[in-house]
Amino acid sequence: MPTEVQKLKINYKTMEDFKHFKEYGAQELSMLEDLQTNFVEDEIDSPFYGIYYGDKLVARMSLYKRDAKYDQYFDPPQDYLELWKLEVLPDYQEKGLGTKLVNYAKSFKMPIKTNPRMNSRPFFEKMGFEPVTYSVERDLGENPLVWYPEGVSEQKRGIE
C-alpha cells in the first residue's frame, strides 16, 4: 500500500478524520469554523501533512514556517520550521510512518524546532534532534528539541 506524505486538504472529511487523533483541540476547532464560514472547500491553507492508508488518514503532523526575524534558536538566524502534533494512530504504529513524516519535514532543508511530549522525546532523539541550552526568557515551560541541517548550529544569542 503506498504511504506517501501529502499536504492535507481541509474539508469535512479531513475534519472527521482529525477526530481520531488524541491531540485534537483549539486548532482543529478553529479550522472547522473557518470551513463552516466559507462556501468553497479545500481553500483553507492548512499546516497539516498526513499519510493515508486507502482513504483513512492514519498519521499526521503540523508544520509551520517561522520567519527568520523570530529566530532565537539557530545560527545563522534563518527561516525555520515548527513541528507539532506528530501522531500515528495506534493500529498503524511501528510501521515507520512517524519516521516518514519527520524525514519529509527534514526534506525542506530548514532547521526544525519541536516541543515534544515526554514519551516521544526518544523518538525525536533517534531522528537526530537535540536539546537546546535552556533559557528561561526564551523557553519558559518548554524543553524543545531541534534539528540542524548541515552548516547550522545553536544560536548563542538566544541564551545569553
Added chain:
Amino acid sequence: MPTEVQKLKINYKTMEDFKHFKEYGAQELSMLEDLQTNFVEDEIDSPFYGIYYGDKLVARMSLYKRDAKYDQYFDPPQDYLELWKLEVLPDYQEKGLGTKLVNYAKSFKMPIKTNPRMNSRPFFEKMGFEPVTYSVERDLGENPLVWYPEGVSEQKRGIE
C-alpha cells in the same frame, strides 16, 4: 500549619525538593548548573514560587513577566505573566494549594497566560481563565488559557 506562598530561594535543598515534582526538566537542570558554577547560594534569580509544609516544599509554580512589546494576547498590550509548572504533590492535593498559588499570581494585577496540560484545564477554568481565539501564527501547538484583570480584554490584532 501556615501555608504562605513564597518566592523560592535557589539552593541545593530547593534543587533536591524539585526532584519530587513530575515536571522536572531542562529548566531545573539549568538552574542546578548555575548553582554549581556559583559559590554563593541564593543569588540566582528564580521564577519559582512555592508553598512549604514545615520544611517540605509541597506545591510550586513558575511565573515570568513578559514585556509589553511581546504581548500578542491582551488589549491594551501590556506587561503580562506567563505561568507554568503549577503542581501540587499528590499527598497535598485537594487542600486549596493550587488555588492559593493562582490567587497569588493574580495579586500582581497583570494579565496571565498559561498553557495547561489537558487534565488541569478544568481547574484553570474554575479559576476564571478563558480560552483565546486560536491563531496558527501565534499559538502553533498551544491551546493557551488566559486571565484578564479588570479593564483588559482579548487582543484582536494577535489573531488577524
